[in-house]
Amino acid sequence: MNSKLPLALSAALAFTLAGCSKTDSTEVAEATPEQPTETTMTTTPAEDNPFFVNSPLYMYYPQFDKIENAHFMPAFERGMEEHLAEIDAIANQADAPTLDNTLIPMERSGRTLDRVARVFFSLTSAHTNDEIEEIRSEMAPRLSAHTDQILLNSKLFERIQALYEQRDSLELDPESFRLVEENYKDFIRAGAQLSEAEKEQLKAINSELATLQTSFSQNVLNEVNASAVVVDTREELAGLSDSMIDAAAKAATEADMEGKYLIALLNTSQQPPLASLENRALRQRIMEASLARGSRGGEFDNREILTRVAKLRAERALLMGYPNHAAYGLENQTARTTAAVNERLASLAPAAAANAVREAADMQAIIDAEGGDFQLQSWDWDFYAEKVRKQRYDFDASQLRPYFEFDNVLQKGVFYAAEKVFGLTFKERHDLPVYQEDVRVFEVFEEDGSTLALFIMDPFARPSKRGGAWMNAYVSQSELLDRQPVVANHLNITKPTSDDEPVLLTFDEVTTTFHEFGHALHGMFSNVKYPSFSGTSVPRDFVEFPSQVNEMWSIWPEILQNYAVHYETGEAMPQVLLDKVLATQKFNQGYSTTEYLAASLLDQNWHQLTPEEVPNAEGLLDFEAKALADAGVALDTVPPRYRSTYFSHIIGGYSAGYYAYIWSEVLDADTVEWFKSNGGMSRENGDHFRQTLLSRGGAEDAMTLFRNFRGAEPDIAPLLERRGLN
Numbered sequence: 001m002n003s004k005l006p007l008a009l010s011a012a013l014a015f016t017l018a019g020c021s022k023t024d025s026t027e028v029a030e031a032t033p034e035q036p037t038e039t040t041m042t043t044t045p046a047e048d049n050p051f052f053v054n055s056p057l058y059m060y061y062p063q064f065d066k067i068e069n070a071h072f073m074p075a076f077e078r079g080m081e082e083h084l085a086e087i088d089a090i091a092n093q094a095d096a097p098t099l100d101n102t103l104i105p106m107e108r109s110g111r112t113l114d115r116v117a118r119v120f121f122s123l124t125s126a127h128t129n130d131e132i133e134e135i136r137s138e139m140a141p142r143l144s145a146h147t148d149q150i151l152l153n154s155k156l157f158e159r160i161q162a163l164y165e166q167r168d169s170l171e172l173d174p175e176s177f178r179l180v181e182e183n184y185k186d187f188i189r190a191g192a193q194l195s196e197a198e199k200e201q202l203k204a205i206n207s208e209l210a211t212l213q214t215s216f217s218q219n220v221l222n223e224v225n226a227s228a229v230v231v232d233t234r235e236e237l238a239g240l241s242d243s244m245i246d247a248a249a250k251a252a253t254e255a256d257m258e259g260k261y262l263i264a265l266l267n268t269s270q271q272p273p274l275a276s277l278e279n280r281a282l283r284q285r286i287m288e289a290s291l292a293r294g295s296r297g298g299e300f301d302n303r304e305i306l307t308r309v310a311k312l313r314a315e316r317a318l319l320m321g322y323p324n325h326a327a328y329g330l331e332n333q334t335a336r337t338t339a340a341v342n343e344r345l346a347s348l349a350p351a352a353a354a355n356a357v358r359e360a361a362d363m364q365a366i367i368d369a370e371g372g373d374f375q376l377q378s379w380d381w382d383f384y385a386e387k388v389r390k391q392r393y394d395f396d397a398s399q400l401r402p403y404f405e406f407d408n409v410l411q412k413g414v415f416y417a418a419e420k421v422f423g424l425t426f427k428e429r430h431d432l433p434v435y436q437e438d439v440r441v442f443e444v445f446e447e448d449g450s451t452l453a454l455f456i457m458d459p460f461a462r463p464s465k466r467g468g469a470w471m472n473a474y475v476s477q478s479e480l481l482d483r484q485p486v487v488a489n490h491l492n493i494t495k496p497t498s499d500d501e502p503v504l505l506t507f508d509e510v511t512t513t514f515h516e517f518g519h520a521l522h523g524m525f526s527n528v529k530y531p532s533f534s535g536t537s538v539p540r541d542f543v544e545f546p547s548q549v550n551e552m553w554s555i556w557p558e559i560l561q562n563y564a565v566h567y568e569t570g571e572a573m574p575q576v577l578l579d580k581v582l583a584t585q586k587f588n589q590g591y592s593t594t595e596y597l598a599a600s601l602l603d604q605n606w607h608q609l610t611p612e613e614v615p616n617a618e619g620l621l622d623f624e625a626k627a628l629a630d631a632g633v634a635l636d637t638v639p640p641r642y643r644s645t646y647f648s649h650i651i652g653g654y655s656a657g658y659y660a661y662i663w664s665e666v667l668d669a670d671t672v673e674w675f676k677s678n679g680g681m682s683r684e685n686g687d688h689f690r691q692t693l694l695s696r697g698g699a700e701d702a703m704t705l706f707r708n709f710r711g712a713e714p715d716i717a718p719l720l721e722r723r724g725l726n
Helices: 007-013 069-091 099-108 111-126 130-151 154-165 174-189 196-226 242-254 280-292 303-319 325-330 338-369 378-393 406-422 507-524 540-554 557-563 575-583 589-607 617-631 660-677 683-692 702-710 717-722
Strands: 229-231 261-263 425-429 440-445 451-460 469-475 486-493
Touching: 069 099, 069 111, 069 130, 069 154, 099 154, 099 174, 111 130, 111 469, 111 486, 130 196, 154 174, 196 303, 229 280, 242 261, 280 378, 303 325, 303 589, 303 617, 325 338, 325 589, 338 378, 338 589, 338 617, 338 660, 406 425, 406 507, 406 540, 406 557, 406 683, 451 507, 469 507, 486 507, 507 540, 540 557, 540 660, 540 702, 557 575, 589 617, 589 660, 660 702, 660 717, 683 702
Parallel strands: 451 486
Antiparallel strands: 229 261, 425 440, 440 451, 469 486
């Protein structure tokens, strides 16, 4: 993120929210609750705009009960105007630059813009509508221009450069010293040293990219809804639970297809119903619909957009003096170079693909034994993987769901683990407004009873919400601004059709809930002075590390026994079933690792191109196929987790950065071993992790923080052991 801009604005322009998305196949199918109510944009007097002042609510919590669509554009207009005026005053002052008259005022600037951007871009992901999307399309190039007007301000850069050159003599505390260095680097990377002609070229590229990225993401959401699979009879859905079938019937009714069934799609290539559906032809229809998204023609086709984005990014990289976009993007990550990323991915791919081939052979053996006259295909994988699981471990995943009721998972699992490790307690607040009726708010307390943060939980899928799972901050912690964090988690759990039905999770959904709360903790524990360094403002290939560590508590015996209780009887999960859950942790890792690596390799292939090497739209699928084949992961049975045309991460903040999950998992797996070796779930261990790493945000170098915590360099061996790649 650009440290001199309001964090929410920086995040929005990077096409992602503060924090990040959980991206593996734990993302779940979308349900179809009601569409949000739209609001006329022209009826609200400007003086009543809730973004024009700090929220009067507790901890500056957003006034969701007062915010209307009509408020966004006026707030963006005023916010940009105020921000530029503040920046101009800083840049044009006569006094010599100091921390107090340059960088600190920059950190304080843009408060109105920060307030509106945080809420607006959160809603574009969590609860959008046509009017919000129109505003988003209009604002994308304008916000890009606004950013460039600051980052390419020559007078402002002169002041920052002067501070940078004399930084060693300024007697700065470590965080302020880093603020000087990071601002200077960010301005350089934004083009501050380009000629005026080059700056104009850069502005044009940035503006077009902002528009294209917005269109791509809108197409992804629209295509998910447009590609939903229509089923004529209940019999075709054999294998699905009654609640899943009822949800499909309700979705069809709401889409004016009374009497039919609608299978909604999620972001990833694989789709949850494929694990249970007995009808092979329907499984094939669902998988083919999923894989065709964004490349089947029509108004939501993303091929032209993606190839244009790749070309523009490559041109911008050359303009900035880099061989390709990946080299530019990786420079300020912990990986640093394309060579390092390529080496890591290449070292893992052969073993992962070999494991997947062995797993496929096990499934083919079952198909043959059952008299199936066909070869295993991608739409068969999850269905027969469950059969292998049942055969090998004597249980299937559906046995777990009665023990994973959502509120138990959240409060007796996620919150309970945070209490044991960090001393936190939680109290639900019903007095604070929410933007959608299913959203819940909790106040988070330290062990001494003082308030740490507010936590928002938005659990359910709906047509107005993008797929996946993510965290964002409505208010980021900052000593300078006297702010405590207000952070949110967003999931895509299917909501039951009746309020009387329990919300029962899959095990993947359980681990996702723990994962996203790890991001939330990263934001809540932030203890820094400057808003630029708050919470998850760390490199992309480091930000997943704390969240992946938090997943460990989902299977920690003490925690699992506390939340895994039957939703009807209250009885704990039987020990024999619990043991089987733990025994299957390496199951299907060949598939999951290969699909992830395939997507990561596509990301790198797109972003290591020169402008001349970028294929045209018609050649996109051939380019993708060749990239996977060259890397040794082109398995018909294992499609990439995302194909290029619905791969939102690489269009947004994870461009050339999707490798970050496996990179972070090296740190995560090593950290889990540290906890196990040092007594596990203890307050001492939790406090050490919090004080040395989680609380520091971006105020120190990421790998320095890891070494401060771990006392050593990261070891890849635990990751290889975890994924069965050793």
